[in-house]
Amino acid sequence: MSWFSGARRHLLALGLYSLLTVLLTWPLILHLTTHVPGVPQWAFDESTFVWNIWYFQHALIDNLQSPLHSELIWFPLGIDLILYTYNFYHVLAAMPLALAVNLPFASNVTLLASTVLSGYGTWLLVSYLLMKLSDWEIRDWRSIPQGDSIPKSHHPSIPQSPVSSLQSPIFWSAFAAGAVYAFASNRAVYAALGHYDMVTTQWIPFYALALLRIVDPQLSLVRQRRWAILGGLFFALTGLAEMISALFLAMFTVIVLLVKARDWERKRLEMGDSQGGRVETPGSQSHNLTIPKSRKSAISNLQSLISNLLLLALTAFLVWSPALIPILRTFFTADYDLQGWGDALMLSTDLLGWFTATVFHPLFGGDVVQAMRLVQQRAANPELSGFRDINTVFLGWMTLALALVGSAAYWRKVRIWVWTSLIFGVLTLGPLLQINGRYRFDLDGLETTVPLPFALLHFIPVIKANRAPNRNSVLLMLGLAVLVGYGVYWLLGWLRRNRATGRVGWLRPIVATTLTAAILFEHLALPFPLSDARIPAVYDQIAAEPGDFSVLQLPLGWRNSFGVFGPEQTLLQYYQSAHGKPMLGGNISRAPAFKMEYFQRIPYFQALAEIQFGRPVPAEVIEAAAAQASDLMYLYDTRYVLLYPPIPGRPPYTDTWQDAWDFVKRTLPLEATPFWTQDGIEAYRVLQPAGGDQFYLNLGEPGVYPYRGEGWDAAEVDAPYEVSAIWATDRRSRLFAPLRQVDPDAMYSVQVRAHPFVYPGSAPQTVRLTVNGATLDAQQLPDGWQTLTWNVPGTLLNNGLNRLELAWAYNAAPRQVIPGDRAIGATGVQLPIDADLKAFADGGFIALFDEDGVQSDGSAGRRGVNLTVLDPRNGDVLEKAGFDTTASAAESERLVEFVNGIAAGAPVLVVTYGDASAYLSDDALAALNSLGAALNAEDVRGKYFALAGVKGAAAGTAAQVIDASEAFLRISLNRDRRPLAAAVDWVQIGR
Numbered sequence: 001m002s003w004f005s006g007a008r009r010h011l012l013a014l015g016l017y018s019l020l021t022v023l024l025t026w027p028l029i030l031h032l033t034t035h036v037p038g039v040p041q042w043a044f045d046e047s048t049f050v051w052n053i054w055y056f057q058h059a060l061i062d063n064l065q066s067p068l069h070s071e072l073i074w075f076p077l078g079i080d081l082i083l084y085t086y087n088f089y090h091v092l093a094a095m096p097l098a099l100a101v102n103l104p105f106a107s108n109v110t111l112l113a114s115t116v117l118s119g120y121g122t123w124l125l126v127s128y129l130l131m132k133l134s135d136w137e138i139r140d141w142r143s144i145p146q147g148d149s150i151p152k153s154h155h156p157s158i159p160q161s162p163v164s165s166l167q168s169p170i171f172w173s174a175f176a177a178g179a180v181y182a183f184a185s186n187r188a189v190y191a192a193l194g195h196y197d198m199v200t201t202q203w204i205p206f207y208a209l210a211l212l213r214i215v216d217p218q219l220s221l222v223r224q225r226r227w228a229i230l231g232g233l234f235f236a237l238t239g240l241a242e243m244i245s246a247l248f249l250a251m252f253t254v255i256v257l258l259v260k261a262r263d264w265e266r267k268r269l270e271m272g273d274s275q276g277g278r279v280e281t282p283g284s285q286s287h288n289l290t291i292p293k294s295r296k297s298a299i300s301n302l303q304s305l306i307s308n309l310l311l312l313a314l315t316a317f318l319v320w321s322p323a324l325i326p327i328l329r330t331f332f333t334a335d336y337d338l339q340g341w342g343d344a345l346m347l348s349t350d351l352l353g354w355f356t357a358t359v360f361h362p363l364f365g366g367d368v369v370q371a372m373r374l375v376q377q378r379a380a381n382p383e384l385s386g387f388r389d390i391n392t393v394f395l396g397w398m399t400l401a402l403a404l405v406g407s408a409a410y411w412r413k414v415r416i417w418v419w420t421s422l423i424f425g426v427l428t429l430g431p432l433l434q435i436n437g438r439y440r441f442d443l444d445g446l447e448t449t450v451p452l453p454f455a456l457l458h459f460i461p462v463i464k465a466n467r468a469p470n471r472n473s474v475l476l477m478l479g480l481a482v483l484v485g486y487g488v489y490w491l492l493g494w495l496r497r498n499r500a501t502g503r504v505g506w507l508r509p510i511v512a513t514t515l516t517a518a519i520l521f522e523h524l525a526l527p528f529p530l531s532d533a534r535i536p537a538v539y540d541q542i543a544a545e546p547g548d549f550s551v552l553q554l555p556l557g558w559r560n561s562f563g564v565f566g567p568e569q570t571l572l573q574y575y576q577s578a579h580g581k582p583m584l585g586g587n588i589s590r591a592p593a594f595k596m597e598y599f600q601r602i603p604y605f606q607a608l609a610e611i612q613f614g615r616p617v618p619a620e621v622i623e624a625a626a627a628q629a630s631d632l633m634y635l636y637d638t639r640y641v642l643l644y645p646p647i648p649g650r651p652p653y654t655d656t657w658q659d660a661w662d663f664v665k666r667t668l669p670l671e672a673t674p675f676w677t678q679d680g681i682e683a684y685r686v687l688q689p690a691g692g693d694q695f696y697l698n699l700g701e702p703g704v705y706p707y708r709g710e711g712w713d714a715a716e717v718d719a720p721y722e723v724s725a726i727w728a729t730d731r732r733s734r735l736f737a738p739l740r741q742v743d744p745d746a747m748y749s750v751q752v753r754a755h756p757f758v759y760p761g762s763a764p765q766t767v768r769l770t771v772n773g774a775t776l777d778a779q780q781l782p783d784g785w786q787t788l789t790w791n792v793p794g795t796l797l798n799n800g801l802n803r804l805e806l807a808w809a810y811n812a813a814p815r816q817v818i819p820g821d822r823a824i825g826a827t828g829v830q831l832p833i834d835a836d837l838k839a840f841a842d843g844g845f846i847a848l849f850d851e852d853g854v855q856s857d858g859s860a861g862r863r864g865v866n867l868t869v870l871d872p873r874n875g876d877v878l879e880k881a882g883f884d885t886t887a888s889a890a891e892s893e894r895l896v897e898f899v900n901g902i903a904a905g906a907p908v909l910v911v912t913y914g915d916a917s918a919y920l921s922d923d924a925l926a927a928l929n930s931l932g933a934a935l936n937a938e939d940v941r942g943k944y945f946a947l948a949g950v951k952g953a954a955a956g957t958a959a960q961v962i963d964a965s966e967a968f969l970r971i972s973l974n975r976d977r978r979p980l981a982a983a984v985d986w987v988q989i990g991r
Helices: 006-024 045-062 088-100 103-131 136-142 169-183 185-192 203-214 221-241 243-271 295-333 351-355 368-380 397-409 415-428 469-497 507-522 538-544 593-600 603-613 619-635 653-667 890-900 922-929
Strands: 035-037 441-443 446-448 530-532 550-554 558-560 563-565 638-643 676-678 681-685 695-698 726-728 732-739 747-756 765-771 774-781 786-793 800-808 834-840 843-849 855-857 864-870 877-883 907-913 944-950 959-963 967-971 982-990
Touching: 006 103, 006 169, 035 045, 035 103, 045 088, 045 103, 088 103, 088 221, 103 169, 103 185, 103 203, 103 469, 169 185, 169 469, 169 507, 185 469, 203 221, 203 243, 203 295, 203 469, 221 243, 221 295, 243 295, 243 415, 243 469, 397 415, 397 469, 397 507, 415 469, 469 507, 538 676, 550 653, 558 593, 563 593, 593 603, 603 619, 603 653, 619 653, 619 732, 638 653, 695 732, 732 982, 747 765, 765 786, 774 786, 800 982, 834 907, 834 944, 843 864, 864 890, 877 890, 890 922, 944 967, 959 967
Parallel strands: 550 638
Antiparallel strands: 035 530, 441 446, 558 563, 638 681, 676 681, 695 982, 726 982, 732 800, 747 786, 747 982, 765 774, 765 800, 834 843, 834 967, 843 855, 843 907, 864 877, 864 907, 907 944, 944 959
16 A cells, blocks of 8 residues: 555554554553552552542532532541642543443543543654655655645655655654654553553643644644644643643743744844845745745734734633633632642652663563662662652653654754753753762762752742652653654665665665664553452442441541641542542642641541551550540541551551551440451441430530631630630631431521620621521621520531531731830830840740741850840841850950940840859940940849840830849730631530
8 A cells, every 4th residue: 555545644543553552551451440550559549530530520410519629538628629630631531431331441541542642643743843844755746836736656665745655754753753752651650650640641742733833834824823722722631631731831832932933033144134035934824925024024923923822822721711710719829839849859850760761661670569668768768779759751762862863863953852852851850960869969078969950940939839840751752752753754764865765665664663663662561550440349338328427448548749647548539439428538639738737636536647657656645536536436427437458568557457457446436346348348337326416515625626627726725815715717717516316397506605806996796607508697796705696497407517617707917906016125116026035044045036927046045145136127137146254254344345346226135044143244234234224233143134225225224124033025016926806615506
């Protein structure tokens, strides 16, 4: 077959990529309905993405609720699913298949399609790029006048068009490029680790093709606009899969525009203004149209380019906006931005990793479980050598060689792809260079690190959200894939130039196939690791029981991107798709700090987490945990407890599961024997008391943490206004109330005793009650302790956990509304910074606090007298010195000299450390009095003093404290930065 139509070419490419996808993910095709890609000994992230498919449908389709929030995990708090690796594209594409077959099948087919389309999109991209080359094959047909048909030839060695023959070097070169991008080891590793969002990268090459078509001067304005719309669609689809990938596309767009701008400028200069040259520019109406180099035409073409880019951006925004708008709103307003570097060093690529086959390679790899265990050991002991994470970014030896050939052969044509590979390649290395796990290097006795450009991105808003540098590999491998296409194309051209293919017409596809096979071999990940996605049958029984009760499963834990509390196993969250009941525990990308702190404050979860981790638990925590166990089960209406055996090779639960089981069986009110056992799993029913429809909670007493949701002060006990109560510190404060035997026909009352936070000029406080999502009328809360009552129909109350929310009209920080002042005694000068001074036998401390409450040490810390001079404008420490007057009279002379050198009007803080009066001379006392103090030898003898003064102030105007045991002086604005709404004493529900 020397000719094959466009449709046949595309079908052949798709068919070959589909076949390779099946073979290179073997044995997944045999387990489409029962297993999913992933390593069971890792984090079970694959289970999260399968759960996402179910929950999106459950929330949006089944219950007409927002899929961006869930009350089913992190129960009873619930959790937002906004800054979360949802992979909306994966979800939307998989949902119909999930309804038709099941969740594993839907997820698997969608992932396999992503791989096929990744190869196909790259094939389209590279075919387009190679078609634009002025090379030997194109010259055979390019000289034909426009509009004439290309003459046919039946000689097998003469191509009819650049891609019309199965022997076409363009077809096979582009196919090799697609194979690199679709089957590169980074995608296999991401799939094996369950990072499906980083496997859903198929729209990236499609976007690259669209962007290049937008700036193609041979396209008409109409076609450029069409490609702009398509580019926006592909950008949005990429963002719907993973926001970070969309960020990479934005960076890639900048690279393309910069390189193209340089090319256009170079062409303009080559043409020469004096010769009246004409140059191709974006927006030309046909492939042979040139635009006069006038300012007017340049502006016109620039406007055309800008309008196309704006059209692209608008299309992307419109398609992506349902998810993007909540993401951006949360990104800039929520309190869970990236914490520190977010393990960026561990998630970086080791330089040696570029040239080391991954652990999943059947020949060059190794034991995956052992490699993961070593990663955990290196995290605990950074001195151990070796990769700090599973090697993700292996470039491939043949891949790199062919990319270098393509770069050298077509340098001026491939600069976009060289820069893309270099920039994103360097970014994969992370903030510091690592070589075989080492990032500190000894340079002849000098220990140093090598900072890399990724460190700069950490300080750019939004961009710094990418905490995993290795993810930059999705653009790195696209750049290399394109360069490989050029490299293979050059080699095939070399064969023809040496007339090798003249004798053997099929040599080109054979050589290309051999090179492609070599690429695929070095990136192999076989057998493809799979996780069992079959759900235990016990959940059918749980699902059959009506009600919204909760389920507790071991191992129990909570995980976000920055830490874990307990050995969380996301597979158990996926099992929720079978029963649909709220569960304790869960996995989330990012969450407000309180979400984790809520569970960490509860003794039962403290004890259970420590036992599961194999760490000792204090006896008092065990005692408190046992005391509250039954109350917790009643509060959460937990009716089932399922105990799972460990997964071999997945510590720490592998070594501690029996202790955890014993603790749960000993402390929770469970039936004596499990009602279901299979595969080592034991399922128990919880013995719940009958309970009642009355509830009373004194918020100021110990042990009420489990009943307090968001919006409360962190203190366990407090006594504002001399009553045991707790401050509400947010505009919305939630409480959890357990009820049973609720009469839907009865009228109940909810009473709240509260005291508003009142300050001069404050507005009247009001509070509105919401019960299980139903909002009731707001009520005035006058000054003083008040008891407010709302009548609540029984239909609004649950037999189980009830959520009460108090919405306040305002909250305010005392520091802002009743700040006080920092008057330095009677000097008339205000201290520019908060300060605590403490003088005693064993120390002399000066603690300075900035506006955020961050403390710094302001004392010289010497025995004797310590002086600190502050900048009167901002409170910066100008000088601090200590004079040991406990041991030497000469120190008094030095003190006098120091004080005399202080500029007039400078604030000065003074504390003593030990018996500073032993050798404190009259001259030294006089010098201190020049700061406004009123000190004499008799008053300070054998005592400690602290003072704040101003150089040149009248004696007796400074603030000072003298005491025989401890002198403490505070000059500060109100330290209370909590946003207070009201103090709440108790809450009561009754008839």
